[in-house]
Amino acid sequence: MTAALVVGAAGGAWAWDSHQGDVATRQANAADRAVAVAEAQASDVDVTVGHDAALDRARVAVVLVEARGGLQETADTARSALAATEGKIADDTVRQTLAAQLVVADAALAAVPATSPDTAVATSSGPTAAPSSDPSDPSDPSDPAAGYSAADLRAITATLSTGTAAVMAAHDAWTAQQAAVAAPAAKRPTPRPAAVAPRPAPTRAPSCETTYTGPPFYTSPPTVGGDGSNGKLPPSALTAISWAKDPHGTPYYLRTNAAAALERLDSAFRAAFGHHLGLDLTYRDYDTQVEMRAALGTVAARPGTSTHGTGLALDVPELPCQYGWDTPQRDWLVTHGPSYGWTSPAWAHRDGSNPEYWHFDYVG
Numbered sequence: 001m002t003a004a005l006v007v008g009a010a011g012g013a014w015a016w017d018s019h020q021g022d023v024a025t026r027q028a029n030a031a032d033r034a035v036a037v038a039e040a041q042a043s044d045v046d047v048t049v050g051h052d053a054a055l056d057r058a059r060v061a062v063v064l065v066e067a068r069g070g071l072q073e074t075a076d077t078a079r080s081a082l083a084a085t086e087g088k089i090a091d092d093t094v095r096q097t098l099a100a101q102l103v104v105a106d107a108a109l110a111a112v113p114a115t116s117p118d119t120a121v122a123t124s125s126g127p128t129a130a131p132s133s134d135p136s137d138p139s140d141p142s143d144p145a146a147g148y149s150a151a152d153l154r155a156i157t158a159t160l161s162t163g164t165a166a167v168m169a170a171h172d173a174w175t176a177q178q179a180a181v182a183a184p185a186a187k188r189p190t191p192r193p194a195a196v197a198p199r200p201a202p203t204r205a206p207s208c209e210t211t212y213t214g215p216p217f218y219t220s221p222p223t224v225g226g227d228g229s230n231g232k233l234p235p236s237a238l239t240a241i242s243w244a245k246d247p248h249g250t251p252y253y254l255r256t257n258a259a260a261a262l263e264r265l266d267s268a269f270r271a272a273f274g275h276h277l278g279l280d281l282t283y284r285d286y287d288t289q290v291e292m293r294a295a296l297g298t299v300a301a302r303p304g305t306s307t308h309g310t311g312l313a314l315d316v317p318e319l320p321c322q323y324g325w326d327t328p329q330r331d332w333l334v335t336h337g338p339s340y341g342w343t344s345p346a347w348a349h350r351d352g353s354n355p356e357y358w359h360f361d362y363v364g
């Protein structure tokens with residue numbers, strides 16, 4: 001379908017919609033539109049204001065859908081890259097980074113409809129499918145319901161592309177290294193034809209899809225002017241972890257003693273696994289705790305009580321294949337973490353009150 005067709009259809013839908021006063025008032029932007037129409041009528045001007053706004057809104061919707069399409073393609077490519085490079089890469093950190101970026105992308109894809117609400121209007125009847133964002137501001141092509149603008153989606157797409165390129169470059173390097181190692185061996189005479197070794201039965205690896213299904217949340221920077229209470233820790237109370245930042249570029253902050261202990265833990269973890277410990281969230285400020293509680297319900301701690309708000313908790317990525325129950329990484333963390341002061345609290349255990357394989361607390 002061409003953009004022009006969508007725009008035209010949407011314009012018609014709006015014209016129809018503008019006569020359905022009671023129904024249209026349910027839309028978030030109805031009041032603005034009604035004012036525009038009333039003003040136009042009062043000044044005896046042809047009611048083209050609403051129509052122009054509808055055109056703008058339709059263009060916005062088309063741009064958003066196009067941006068979503070680009071993100072979907074890039075996310076598919078990234079997922080394929082992750083699947084193709086598992087165990088075939090020297091440093092898994094780039095894969096973990098990409099997996100974290102995919103979490104962000106998937107949340108955005110889930111939040112933004114795959115088709116424009118205007119397109120839906122064109123093929124259905126009734127105003128309930130009418131667009132919900134403000135048509136008076138086409139410079140901000142965002143859908144308040146979804147919370148993402150086209151620019152947001154393009155930014156996520158760009159990050160994902162960079163992450164995918166990094167993974168594929170690392171994989172290429174690994175492949176070249178494997179070939180170099182294999183080449184001299186291939187030249188050696190083989191005393192007898194090598195028996196075809198039975199391939200080991202494929203073990204059913206845990207999924208690399210994230211188990212997190214909520215909206216994206218990010219780790220918090222220190223709270224400037226914070227009074228030191230839960231979620232209000234000032235910069236002087238926190239230290240950034242040295243090896244990673246979140247997808248927004250925010251360093252992972254922890255209370256200084258917890259950060260120092262985690263640096264030591266990470267050295268040991270890296271010696272065991274060849275890559276840094278993955279992080280998803282560490283310090284969480286009060287405002288973010290409020291947002292998470294609103295979005296996730298009782299799965300999130302009551303605002304002001306989260307150990308993330310004290311700078312003494314971390315979440316590793318919610319990736320079952322990396323850190324899920326019974327993975328070597330989680331087993332290592334549970335076994336060795338306590339000697340660095342980091343433990344999996346009882347409530348987060350598999351049989352605990354709120355099982356979270358990804359959550360660890362610093363208890364000193």
Ligand SMILES: [Zn+2]
Nearest residue numbers: 313314315359
């Ligand atoms: Zn947590």
